[in-house]
Amino acid sequence: MQSANMLLKKIVRSSVLPVAAQHGMKRDLFPLSRTLSLSLCLKQDDSCKPSEKLDLDAWKKVMKSGMKEEVSETIPEPQELSGLAAARETLEMWRLAGKSVPENVSEEQLKTFMECPSKSAKKKYLKYLYLKELYKKNDKRKMEEKRERRLEAQEQASKTDDTKKSPFLCLWTSTMDKAYNWRAAQSMIFGQPLVFDMSYEKEMSVREVANTVKQLVQSEGCNRRAVDPFHIHFCNFKDDSLYHREFLKHYKEAWGKLLITVTEQCYTEVFPKDKLIYLTADSPKVMKTFDHDKIYIVGSMVDRSIKTGVSLARAKRLGLETAALPLDKYLLWNTGAKNLTLDQMMHILLTLKDTADWKKALEFVPKRKYCGFVTKPVNELKKTLDLVNTLKLGMRREEVQKQFAKNYPKK
């Protein structure tokens, strides 16, 4: 570095370029030599200087110039926007401000949006629509990717083109459907009834009803695929209720062909009262075993705003027996409410019906809700049984106590 500096100085001093040096070349060259030779801090000093050159308000000019033409168009009539149009504008502005707002909003959604009572309700509704749109988009994208992959695979397959001959028939889904429907039809004659109580419409918001129906559709699906399906009853079902409309949205024409019983009657009118058991998480009684002769009732209700005791009240009013799943007995509960979704209930009940194995059945409780299974409740029971036996057989007290302490170590 120093040598370069020296070299430059030499060049200047030596009369190789004497004229140039006199005409300001010297001035120009020396700063150069300084930056070359020295300090970073000088360099930084230089970089902050350009702010004089920087026009900080340049963006304003750009913004103003860009809209000159538009202005002349829009300004003449700054008309008052009314109703829907104004709401749409507001949404657009929120979207520009970077809030979670969907791109496309239908007229109907816009109306629901305007009917929201508060600002937070509006925001919540928009976020819901936004997420819905996002999921839909993602799904669509994935579908397309899948299709492309399938087409590729087909192409490759057609190239190789060897028709495999399998000894088995290819079972298409329609065949499977026929088999399932056959079973479901059998269950309608011989199967154990399972009642869904459809009388909770008043307790729920529109969204909750939609969720309920979604869960019911899922439970119906898994029941149909079961080895030994229930005979599903929808009791207290009113025609043209919100439930009904939601069901039609899901099933369309298939709604009339479902192999379930839908009735306006109450379950107490359809079945003998002493056989009914209302399943509710609020029940003080805990279910011990699954009884094949009883008729279980599940309340078709999604409860987002904690309304305790609604279904228990219903059972109390009709004087029905109630029961809750023995969740605490078998699971070390972690978080979450003890009420499960309808399809989870369906899975649990089907498994219980087939296997009578609580552990297997309670696998369907969402994993986040519990830490693990209580270790071997049967073994514990056996130990206490042993204890009782020893007491009966007349063992000495100390010995029994010792054994007891061994079996139940203090925590």
Add this chain to the structure above:
Amino acid sequence: VQPPEKPLESEEWNRLRESFRLPEIFEEVMLNSMIRCNSPIDVAKSLLTHMAQRNGDVAYSVLVKYLTLCVQQGQISEIRDVYDIMKVRFKILEIGAYNLFIKGLSNSDQWRMGLTLLEEAKKIMIPSRTSYESCIKAASCHQDMKLAFELYHEMLAKDVVPTLDVLKSFFDFSRGMKGAELQKELFGILLYLRDNQIYPHKTFMQSIKLWFESIPGRNWRGHLTNIKDSGQCPVCNHQLEDSNLTEEEYNNLSERIIRDVIHGTDTFRKTSPQEFEAFQTFVENRLPFDIVIDGLNVSHIKPKKMHCENLLDAINCLVKDNVRLLVLGRKHMLINSSNWKREIMKEMKTKADFFFAENISEDDTFLLYATLRSGKHCKFVTRDFLRDHKACLSDSLTRHLFRKWQRGHQIVLKAMFFSVFSQQPAFQYDCVVQTTGDTWHIPYKDVFEEKYSYQVPRKWLCIQQK
């Protein structure tokens, strides 16, 4: 990201942008961190210039962020410029931007423009309470108290809850001002505090005190004090309002409790009609009681003792001559078990009346009913805050009544180490802003005092006219 200290040129921004992990959101992240670090606006301007040169446009969200920075630093001319740009650029603005404009302009000599913006914002949505706050403060700061109060009433009419700061500013700015109208308005604020059971904090209380003392020709004097348990003010010897409800309030409250809390949407949720009827006849036949006890709640006071012993201790502690006790429990208490001994139950039954509800019924609702039915003198014993029952009441006015009634009638038992129980008696006087015309008594809380919603402040400001 650390925002640069000096404005940068486009190439330098480009370089920074490319070195950033996600170049698409670089500008937003950078502006956010500028807001956080309160960077000089020149830096932000240079970024905006860079964006304008890059895209030929600056997005709305970026403008809002720049505006936030300007408001934070009180750059009035910049705020005006941004407003001009936005106004021509977009048909309408969104409420967040309006709030920022209003907040920014209210602190300047252009506060009138803030008011016009408030009008504009109202067309889209209800402006936030902070927008109202800044407008009101600006108006009262410029001696336009009439306008300030207009805005205040408009705010209340729209169910926007005013901040304590706004209320305080009214007292601060009207200090030493004359006018019967103004006085009436400020008394109105004090009554608003009373109606909503709001307690001012210490600095607010000071403002109130100073305002009172500054009213010319009235000679108000304020003193800080503690009220005696009897409800007498040590300064002016005035007896505070007692905690009893008026006849009308009382009837209203008991009606609402039966309707909303006990029956609710479905009587079967908390009890059953048969049971409730049985309880009603039981109570009517034995009226009136002096103290109603939540048996199960009291029986858990000392965890090491048997449940029935706890209950017996409590009854012994409360029973005095001619005091009629009612103990509410559940049927399972009647079954002889390790916690509920039959002999002790028998002994208790000689000292008090008992009612046993079904095991799945809620006994608290019976507690409320029995107490209210027995009359104003009747108290009840439980450690429960009864929040869930208060929540069942549908409007805030009744909830306030409930809270007041609860303060005046709930006895809380606490287990102590040596003595059996310590009783925390019900309040004899009502802890709320109150006046007799020539005196004012205002409860207040210390600024840093942690106060739970069920607690009431013990410190008072006594103001009297000499």
